[in-house]
Amino acid sequence: MLNRYPLWKNLMVVFTLIIGLLYALPNVYGEDPAIQISGARGASADMSTLDAVTEDLKQNNISYKSVAFENGTVLVRFNDTDTQISARDILNEELGDKFVVALNLAPSTPKWLQSIGASPMKLGLDLRGGVHFLMEVDMDAAMEKLLSQQEETFRTELREAKIRYGAISKTKDAVEVRLRDAEQLNEAEKALEKLHPDMIFVEKRNNVLSATFTDAVCKRSATTLWIRTSPFYVIV
Known part of the structure; x- marks a missing residue:
């Protein structure tokens, strides 16, 4: 097949290809x-x-x-x-x-x-393979916040049940309710157990009722936090 194009057009194509290859070399x-x-x-x-x-x-x-x-x-x-x-x-x-x-x-x-x-x-992030984010969840801080919320809930529920208590405080892994006497202790334990079947209540000395979360609640809280943060783990 004969080339019917003028010589200058052929040279222009060759020159353009050479320039294109030259400026593409940095990618190599x-x-x-x-x-x-x-x-x-x-x-x-x-x-x-x-x-x-x-x-x-x-x-x-x-x-x-x-x-x-x-x-x-x-x-x-x-x-x-x-x-x-x-x-x-x-x-x-x-x-x-x-x-x-x-x-x-x-x-x-x-x-x-x-x-x-x-x-x-x-290249953008999509062509580089994306970016990986690792988000760490502080479970201790999350459980501490959950206990603080439970502390306020106990105050409200005991007032509504007209059960008199001395003090309610939060420890590292429990909420402790100090009652005035053994009778108030029994009433508070029955009322709170009915309202919170997912908590474990233990009577301690000096009319103190200690409440801790069951393992199921801890696992459920961890799963909830994971679900909330999992969309941010990998973005591609």
Whole structure:
């Protein structure tokens, strides 16, 4: 099949393909695991920060690919992510609160490509595989809040039942009701057991009634918290 197009059009197509391939090359080189160090709380990173970072890494036998001061931040490149994370932990401890030590991915584009303005395509979170969030739930704090609510509930219920009590207080894992005498203790125990079948009531010394949650309630509370937070565990 004969090429009927003029020579200049063919050359234009070839030239366009070469330029396209040239500016696509940075995507082939990928990215280096890196740490970016910037100032915080009024501090600023400078060349002395770079020297301190280099010295800290050498003292802890952390190998790095390169270190540079760019745009007011210190950028340290590493060969693998394990070294990157180890270096982050060390620098966080050594530099203190005056600097922010953040994990980063730095393009490994050669300088000759950078000189002509070629840079890799910036991928969004969806193309990078998403982001993983881990949310921790403080079960002790959750149970403490539940006991505090139960403390107020007991006060209301005993007043409505016209049962006189001395004091109601919350301990680490129970709500204790101090009654005036044994008769009031028995009445309070019967009334509260009827209203709260999911709690365990135990008589203690000095007319004190101790109330704790059953294992089923604790498990149900943990499951409820997990259901409420589970949509935030993984976002892709």
